[in-house]
Amino acid sequence: MNKSHISLQDIMSLDLIGNFERSSQAMGFSTLHYHEVAAISSLPKPLETLFNLFLFLIKLPFPPLLFSRRRKKKKKDSPRKDGRSHQPNPSKLQSRERQMERKKTATELVCEDEQRFWASLRHFYGQGNESWEARPGTRWPAGSKKINVYTLFVQIVTRGGFDEASKDKKNWWEAGHIAGVPPGLVGTLSYQVKQLYAERLLDFEYYLLLIPPSEIPSESQAYPLLSPFSSLSSSGRYIPSLFSPCFSLSASVVTPKMDVIEHDTPSNRRGVFATSSSRLPLPPDIDPLMTLALPDQGMPSFCLLAGPDSNAETVPNIYRFCWMGIRSDIDKEVDFALHHLIVISDERGDKLKFSDFNMLAESLAKQVLKVSLLVYGQEWVIELDHPNNISSKNLNVIFALTGTPDLLHRIQSKKVCLDDTNLEDESFRIKLQRVNQAALIIRNMCLLEENARWFAEEPLLRDCATIVLNLPCQDRFIELKNYFLEIIEQTCPFWDIWDQDPLYQTLINLISSEDRFQLLTALKCLSLFAIERIESKIIDRIPSQTIEQVIRLTLLKQDPELLSVALDFLYQFSRYQLNVQQLVADFNLPVDLIPHLVHLLDYGSVVRNKEIIDQAERKAPPPNQIPIPHQDLYRDLVKHSEPERCSLWLKCCFVEDPECEITQLAIWQAYQACFSQNRIPGVQSADTLQATEFISTVSNTFSSAQAKVVEGPSARFIIRGIRPLETTYNLDGFLSLHCLWGKQGEIRCDHVFVDPAILRNHVFQDHLQLSPLASGGWNLQPQPSNPRACHWDYCSEYLAPTPNIALIAGHVSAHLPPLRDMTKPPPIPPRAIIQPKCARLFKLYPTPVDEHGEPYGIAYKALLVMRYILIGLPSTPSGSQYNNLPWRKVVFGSQRSHLIEAATENPSLTKEIFAFLNELDSSS
Structure with missing residues (x-):
């Protein structure tokens, strides 16, 4: 056995x-x-x-009595030993009756007891195979904060449940604040709190509504x-x-x-x-x-x-x-x-740490290093001793405790046993899949900062990354290389690096890669190394061919991510004077680089129009007098009863205007004068509304009218939002056209018309006494025996009669309103403009700024690169090739006007560009 x-x-x-x-x-x-x-x-x-x-x-901690005697259960109606029957307790009966009257629901019982809530929630999750934590005191994450689950559930149930609480977003604000969200974030995180409740507690809320209270599990019955x-x-x-x-x-x-x-x-x-x-x-x-x-x-x-x-x-x-x-x-x-570690590292990466599992990182690295068996036909031998203590010349050895300084030489000495056909058998595919899975696990785990620090402290893992990134350039290894580039991106802030480091040299070589992701991530890693390790000056002594590749990337305006990373690299590279001198010696900066950087100063800008007003617009003041309806309009108005008549009168004499106002007394007196006096013979006066009803009618007629009291030494009662018209409009919305013909000292004609054509015919026939032609038009032949003069609105230009009938007819036509379409009423004209607005319009191109108004983005990076190039330029003359001009004028002189133009058009960088120009002028 x-x-x-x-x-x-x-x-x-x-x-x-x-x-x-x-x-x-x-x-x-x-x-x-x-x-x-x-x-x-x-x-x-x-x-x-x-x-x-x-x-x-x-x-069990003690042996139970398997065959214990059972006590007989007394029947309800069995007699007592003393001969008396059992009498029910009146107080118990009342208590039982009250319980029958008011039986609590399952939701109320769960909300009253926190322990019962957790037991029920855990039991509910267990029935549905849900995996969320349901421990007493558990706080679930909502955005960047963690909230009390029990408090959140009670608050939402108190507000009528999820559906009722969702009718007003303030319910989620208040519930989130009580559950633990800080006051400043309740509005921001209310959506996350609602989504969390809908995902994890909504079904539980519905479940409690469907079950009787007796089915609520106890703590011992819960999962x-x-x-x-x-x-x-x-x-x-x-x-x-x-x-x-x-x-x-x-x-x-x-x-x-x-x-x-x-x-x-x-x-x-x-x-x-x-x-x-x-x-x-x-x-x-x-x-x-x-x-x-x-x-x-x-x-x-x-x-x-x-x-x-x-x-x-x-x-x-x-x-x-x-x-x-x-x-x-x-x-x-x-x-x-590997299968389950991939899932765990993706779903619960915060629980999977290298420090909790001894040799896990090394074991995963060994799985990755098995790729060497596929590529070179032999695996790397991992040596735990110091390199100086080993006399063997075996180049197939890497040192796990100290790292392998000559690792690149050892890799180059290996002979690749793979062809470029990418043909694979089943065994090869399975082995390569294991390698990729192990790399993916490391990549997922390194997203946690604690694991990234652990990974950075292991020299074997650094050597593993170097070996992977130096694999042959074949499509089958792209996934593996990309995983390790992402690993390096996460761990580079914690790595010490130097210029002869194999990994550093490998990243430099990847800048020449044709793979966009590898190029992008390599530049990111080098920039991050330079930021975190300023004292080591690692971004130094880079080949000119590599720098040329990066300079070419500044032309890729269609790829903002790659362009931004290239500028980050140039920014770190130009921080050291020796590197700037290398740029001056190896490149023609006024042609190769500086013009591209200047053109990037408006990258990502948004066109915005800016208006500078030299002269403000002034409108004519509203009329001082309220127009009086003429006789025909008055007869039409009195045919209607109040308050309809009052509303029609208001529409004929006033128009909405938010900028104007009129006193309540003036409009009330005009209303009373219009209908309370016998202005027209044969037409009786009409009854008028009371003052309060009249003011209410004004507000109902015009949506913009508001009755207000202006405080002051003497309070003023006004109606804001309406203004009186120059002349009345009829009930159909057409302007009333009055004939203003009349001589000085005589009464005007004052006939009223609606159609301008009829008014014109009236003036030409009745006042100018012109004869119409059969073919249309008027007889405008000179009449020396019967000269005419202009008497429209007391005009003084042609007071003396003239025989030139055509001249006088043209002059009078200028006084008359133009002809118009009478099929529909025209819009009410606005107030006349007595002083037009004079303004200048500019187009600006601001680039992105943060919430504090500080610039960021590609345009700002381009300016920073130029600034460090200016600081690092040699102080010696440029030589005979450039007429011994200072290097600052050689490099930036041709772009000075473009810099000034960019400073005026880009308000986000105006201060920074002018500061750069001042520095350019003051530098020696």
Whole structure:
């Protein structure tokens, strides 16, 4: 019999109750395999029940009384020993009646007790196989803050539930603030709080509305706090819980194949393996392996939840399985581990740390280094000794503790055994897939700063990155290289680097790559190295061919990301004077670089028009007098009753104008004078409205009219938003045209017309006495015997009669209104402009600025590069080639006018560009 485990047949051959523990110690087994335990489901029901009872008994701290006598339950109507019957307690009856009248719902019970809330929520998540944490005191993240889950649920339920609370966004503001969101962020994070509730608590809210209060689980009935596949004993060992509601006895856990994972573990669901230091007491675990895992025999290392150096921190077993599987170097175990580590590192990267799993980073690096077997036909030998202590000339060795200084030489000495056809067999594909998966895990884990620091402290991992980036330029290795470039981007702030560093030299070579991502990320990494390691001056002594490649990138205006990274690199490069002198010596800066940088000063700008007003516009003041309706309009108005008549009068005499106002007294008096006096013979006066009704009618007629009181020494009652018209309009909306013909000292004609053509005919026929022609028009022949004069509105230009009829007719036509379309009323003309506005319009091209008004972006970077080039220029004359001019004039002289133009058109950089020009003029 295998001593490492016990099979189902061995258990059935023993005395299940009396001799099982003694026999198990004699046999020396330590664990029960899942697939053998799963076979219990195929037993007959009585045997399965007996086995379950046995598993429960061996966990109890004291032997129970299996055959205790049961007390007889008294019947409700049985007589007492004293002969009296049982009488119901009146107070209990009243209490029971009150309970029947008011029975609390499940939602109310859950909101009253926080422990009951967590138990119910955990039970609900367990039924749906949800993996979110539901521990007492758990705070869920909403944006950048964490909120109290219980408080949030109570607040939303108090406001009528999710649907009712969503009717007003202020409900989510208040609930989020009470749940823990700072006051300044309640508006910003209210959407995240609402989404969090909808994702994790909305179904729970609906669930409580559907169940009776009796179905609310207690703390002992709730699902366990750990994952469905794990539980913890008091000794800190991992024990599979066969009786967990989430665990099926008929399920078999089999190591899946690499390509198709047939049975995923809970590690691919977010939050299943999250740990917390605050834990509540768990109900007694029903552990079938309690007696098997004896302390003197010990458990296998992959079943222990905490290592000897982990300060007894509990880690879910799937992490340990993957950790041990990746170290085992067994293909099936490695495939299983890689698959689940990819999921865990993506979904729960904050829980997967190199520091918690010894040799995990090194094991993943070793998996990546197996790519050398595919490329060069042999694997790298990892040596743990110092390079100086090894006399071997084997170039296939890398040093894990100190790094390999001549790694590039060792890589170049290897002969590539791959062709360029990219043809692969199945074995090659599987091995390369494992390498890519290991690299992806490292990449995901390095997104956590703690893991990035850990990775940067391991020389083996730096050598691994150098080896990967120096693989042959074949499409099959692009994914692997990209992963490691992203790893370097995350870890470069924590790496020490020098100019002869193999990794640094590799990044310099990648600038010449034709792959956009590799070029972009290499430039990013070099710029980040320069920012974090200013004292080492690592961005120095770079070949001119590489600098030329970067200068060419400044022409790529269609690729802002690559252009921005190129400017970042040039900015870091030009910070050192020796580098600027290299630019001056190797390049023609006035042609190759500076014009491109000047043209970038408006990159990303948005056209904005700026108006400078030299003379403000002035409008004519509103008329001082309110127009009086003429006789025909008055007859039409009195046909209507109040308040319709008042509203029609207002529309005929006033128009909306937000800039004007009129006193309430003036408009009231004009209204009274229009209808209360007998102005027209034969037409009686009409009844008028009271003052309050009249003011109300004004507000109802014009939407812009507002009755106000202007405070002051003497209060003024006004109506703002209307102005009187120059003349009245008829009920159809046409302007009333008065005939203003009349001599000095005589009464005017004052006939009223609506159509300008009729008014013209009236003036020409009745006043000028012109004869119409049969063909149309008027007889304009000179008439010396009957000269005419202009008497329109007391005109003084042609007071003396003249025989030139054509001249006088043309003059009078200038007084008359122009002809118009009478099919629809014209719009009411605005107030006349007595002084037009004089302004100058400029087009500006501002570039982006932050919330504080500080510039940023490509345009600002281009200016910074020019500034550092100016600072680093040689102080010596330029030589005979440039007529011994100062280098500042040679480099920037031809672009001075363009710089001034950019400063005037780009207000975001005006101050900075003029400061640069001042520095240019003052530099020697």
